[in-house]
Amino acid sequence: MAVTVAHIPEKIRRQTSWTATLRGYLFILPVVLGLIIWTFGPMVASAYYSFTDYKIIFPAGFVGAKNYINLFTRDKQFINSLSVTIRYAIMFVALGQVTCLALAVLLTQKVRGMDFFRTFFYLPIIVPYVASSVLWKYLYNKEFGPIDGFLELLGLPAVNWLGSQDTVLLALVLMSVWSSATTTIIYVAGLQHIPEELLDAAKIDGGNGVQRFIYVTMPMLSPTIFFNVVTAVIGAFQFFTPAFIMTEGGPAKATYFYNYNLYEKAFKWLEMGYASAMAWVLFAIILFLTFLIFRSSPLWVYYDGEVR
Amino acid sequence: MKIRSSVRSAVSGAYQRPGLRMEMVRKAAIYGLLILGVGVFMLPLIVMVSTSLKSFTEINSYPPSFLPKKLIFTNYAEALVYRDTMFPRWTFNTIFIIGAILPGVVISSSLCAYGFARMTFPGRDLWFMLVLGSIMLPPQVTLIPLYILFYKIGWLNTFAPLIIPAWFGGGAINIFLLRQFYMQIPRELDEAAIIDGAGFMTIWWRIYVPLGRPALISVALLTILGNWNDFFGPLMYLNTPDNYTLALGLNAFRNYFPLLPRTDYLMAIATLMVLPMILMFLLAQRYIVQGFVTSGLKG
Secondary structure, three states: OHHHHHHHHHHHHHOOOHHHHHHHHHHHHHHHHHHHHHHHHHHHHHHHHOOEOOOOOOOOOEOOOHHHHHHHHOOHHHHHHHHHHHHHHHHHHHHHHHHHHHHHHHHOOOOOOHHHHHHHHHHHHHOOHHHHHHHHHHHOOOOOOHHHHHHHHOOOOOOOOOOOOOOHHHHHHHHHHHHOHHHHHHHHHHHHHOOHHHHHHHHHOOOOHHHHHHHHHHHHHHHHHHHHHHHHHHHHHHOOHHHHHHHOOOOOOOOOOHHHHHHHHHHOOOOHHHHHHHHHHHHHHHHHHHHHHHHHHHHHOOOOOOOO | OHHHHHHHHHHHHHHHHHHHHHHHHHHHHHHHHHHHHHHHHHHHHHHHHHHHOOOHHHHOOOOOOOOOOOOOOHHHHHHHOOOOOOHHHHHHHHHHHHHHHHHHHHHHHHHHHHHHHHOOOOOHHHHHHHHHHHHHOOOHHHHHHHHHHHHHOOOOOOOHHHHHHHHOOOOHHHHHHHHHHHHOOOHHHHHHHHHOOOOHHHHHHHHHHHHOHHHHHHHHHHHHHHHHHOOHHHHHHOOOHHHOOHHHHHHHHHOOOOOOOOHHHHHHHHHHHHHHHHHHHHHHHHHHHHHHHHHHOOO
């Protein structure tokens, strides 16, 4: 027995040797190789392409920063797609976070049968974007769509949801909010993590429901809000499928999202160099926005154990 | 005693009755909101199924009906064999791709997660940061070079670009999700196994794979869901109809009706595509929800 015990420290000590290092890397080898082959290598290539006029059929010629300069000075479609995406992102973040948080508050009330109700609210996450795009295109249809049919039954004017530049972004935002149950799920988990004692203490101190929500729930939930906002902003910049299927970027390029523009530049016009520059600008924008949200977070994100 | 208890009940009764009524009003309001919310959230799916069972004339007539006047189940049969569509083939392709991805994701993400959770070696934390950092990278940055790479090695219009990369770690989020779970498994189990002479592969296979089963199920289900629904990947790499997945097939199906869409057929196919995922969700909601929660907790 004593021999066995004496052996353990030696075995653990041996783990720091080069065999242990080798063994460690053997376990994480898939992802190390994966990152090198599918991420870092392509990143280097993409950075290089972005300084060339590469068009897949012709060899790449180095053009310096021309792609980047053209993007910001000559390309009206670039500015438009950026503006479309930012407007969508603002609407989606605002409407989506408020809706999902409100739903999460509702779904964490202590009443019987809540699990049963939650299932229905979570269900839209499993609907593929292709199917929901086909579905919502019909829902929004001006002539035969159920939404306008319902509005007309109420005596309200029909809305040309996808056909008008004024409503098309809102229409896509509403559809996205319907599909963003993941956000609701994360808020529900966040709300469930708030210690009961804190809310009880506030109750004893005479805080009403609204006060408890503002002074206890919101600060405790702020890291979750922070995460969901960052995810939503990044998601908005990845938005593609519904615009591709439902509106094809229209009407009049009102839903020509950044990602859609990039896709067409690369795979319709084969301007691989130019599209690579767009991808890096997108990365820079996402980094910048995440950084902004990060920097602003001390103002509104409260982490456990922090003294205020 | 008797007096005291009656006094107490009178006092508490007077005290409780308005509270009780408030509580009932509150519960009624919650159930009201819940039912309203379920109605709103389920309405699109109800319309989808309902429309898939309507006759073509009913869909295009005014005023619109909510439920079909007559159930036309033949819509499904007709949609599935419409002209030169290949829905059985597209379904098979989708299942084949998922079947080829799934073991790769499960095995490689679990191995990597174990390495990150339980082994000590120089560079481990750096690589873990790189794995997490790669989540932030928009896929567009690597999209073009990968497309060119797959073009040059002849992988375009094959399933390889969708399958092979999944075997390399199975996705950063999955590694993160499993690592979080593995960190909670007591180290004493490893130490006991080491004393018994077990190697690290044995420890992984005999302790971490079985004990980590709930997390592994989450990973597997999210992988199935993500690939069943994936549109952009197949759109990039598959271009002849015989290679389409269901998602591409449904998109192609739209274009069979350039003027007046056969909404009944489209909704029938959409319903068929959603149905297996709904069943999976209803059967394994716990694992799917837990998967979303854990991958969302890193914030």
